[in-house]
Amino acid sequence: MSNVAQAPPFPNDVPTHPLFVIDYALIQGGDEIERDRLWQAATQLGFWYLKEHGAEAEVEAMFNMGKAFMELPLEEKMAYEEGDDGEQFGYKAAGFHTADEHGTLDETEFLDVAKDDVLAFPAPVHRTYPPLVADAIPTVLRPFMRKSLAINHTLLGVLNDKLGLKEGTLADLHRTKEKSGCVARVIRTPPQNGKDKEALERQALLGAHTDFGSLSFLHNRVGGLQVLAPGTEDWMYIRPIPGHAICNVGDSLNIFSGGLIRSNMHRVVSPPRAQAMFERYSLAFFTRPHDSVVLRPLVPMASTPDGAETIQEDKGTAGEWLVRRLKYLRTGNYNPLTKLSCKGVESYTAHLGTEDYGKITQVAAPDAAVGA
Numbered sequence: 001m002s003n004v005a006q007a008p009p010f011p012n013d014v015p016t017h018p019l020f021v022i023d024y025a026l027i028q029g030g031d032e033i034e035r036d037r038l039w040q041a042a043t044q045l046g047f048w049y050l051k052e053h054g055a056e057a058e059v060e061a062m063f064n065m066g067k068a069f070m071e072l073p074l075e076e077k078m079a080y081e082e083g084d085d086g087e088q089f090g091y092k093a094a095g096f097h098t099a100d101e102h103g104t105l106d107e108t109e110f111l112d113v114a115k116d117d118v119l120a121f122p123a124p125v126h127r128t129y130p131p132l133v134a135d136a137i138p139t140v141l142r143p144f145m146r147k148s149l150a151i152n153h154t155l156l157g158v159l160n161d162k163l164g165l166k167e168g169t170l171a172d173l174h175r176t177k178e179k180s181g182c183v184a185r186v187i188r189t190p191p192q193n194g195k196d197k198e199a200l201e202r203q204a205l206l207g208a209h210t211d212f213g214s215l216s217f218l219h220n221r222v223g224g225l226q227v228l229a230p231g232t233e234d235w236m237y238i239r240p241i242p243g244h245a246i247c248n249v250g251d252s253l254n255i256f257s258g259g260l261i262r263s264n265m266h267r268v269v270s271p272p273r274a275q276a277m278f279e280r281y282s283l284a285f286f287t288r289p290h291d292s293v294v295l296r297p298l299v300p301m302a303s304t305p306d307g308a309e310t311i312q313e314d315k316g317t318a319g320e321w322l323v324r325r326l327k328y329l330r331t332g333n334y335n336p337l338t339k340l341s342c343k344g345v346e347s348y349t350a351h352l353g354t355e356d357y358g359k360i361t362q363v364a365a366p367d368a369a370v371g372a
């Protein structure tokens with residue numbers, strides 16, 4: 001166990017939302033039942049646990065590198081700040097994203113390292129990184145990314161088949177060699193002690209959002225991640241389970257699937273109870289379509305329960321989608337008086353993705369799910 005996991009275990013008396021547990025070894029072996037369960041998880045909530053993924057050692061090394069980076073002096077990190085133009089790689093300081101439509105500041109720091117920079121290293125594709133991060137590219141970042149990419153591509157292959165798409169269709173929209181927004185992210189939030197209970201329950205440290213790309217491979221050590229399940233109004237914690245990654249679907253895959261595969265709302269709040277007194281670290285790898293891919297449905301569109309079609313037209317390219325979503329999350333583009341960005345576009349709502357499309361499938365209690 002690394003030194004990022006000092007907090008006590010997630011409490012047993014805090015309500016949590018159950019998730020399917022998908023066994024990656026069975027998926028790799030082509031097990032039909034497990035492939036069906038992955039499809040159910042992806043279409044019902046769009047979140048599942050993944051066990052037997054074989055990336056634990058790489059994840060651990062990433063946490064240790066990420067912690068060393070986060071402990072650098074703020075001014076060193078600020079030299080790599082992502083800025084207000086939709087740049088998605090580098091460092092995002094706390095308070096630089098709005099956490100809600102009122103312009104509340106987020107409390108989350110990111111280290112975002114591009115897949116393209118890691119695979120082409122030492123040649124920079126998008127940007128350079130602090131020496132501590134650059135030095136870790138061959139030994140830490142590259143092994144983590146290679147595993148994450150392989151896992152997400154295997155899962156995409158299953159979803160490709162279940163959608164009835166010609167073999168390789170989704171793979172062809174996520175070509176590793178093309179420039180993309182694929183990124184490894186280390187996430188830190190500060191200890192939350194000293195805040196009153198109500199503030200803790202109310203305040204998002206990372207605002208409610210859907211992910212921008214296709215598949216996210218997430219590693220939580222302490223609580224804080226919450227989902228808003230379809231048909232419900234209460235945010236529910238997801239329980240971190242040792243050795244289990246949390247996988248979730250993002251907007252691009254939701255759009256490709258005509259709304260069938262769900263990109264669900266989630267956020268980060270204070271870890272519960274005694275865990276709140278500790279820093280929270282988490283780690284994600286986001287697989288996103290390459291930048292030039294046009295986001296549009298590839299299968300007939302799903303309908304909402306009242307029959308209304310949800311995804312009407314193409315949404316521009318994956319690259320444009322990312323820039324728009326990131327840019328209008330930036331505090332620097334938010335005007336607290338008019339809620340208009342400096343450039344005269346509605347700011348917070350201008351960043352939104354497929355959050356409105358999530359009313360397609362009713363969530364059923366997953367079988368054999370744990371975490372509740």
Ligand SMILES: O=C(O)CCC(=O)C(=O)O
Binds near residue numbers: 284
């Ligand atoms: O830290 C987490 O558990 C989730 C982070 C997240 O949702 C994101 O970075 O998109």
Ligand SMILES: [Fe+2]
Binds near residue numbers: 211
């Ligand atoms: Fe997310």
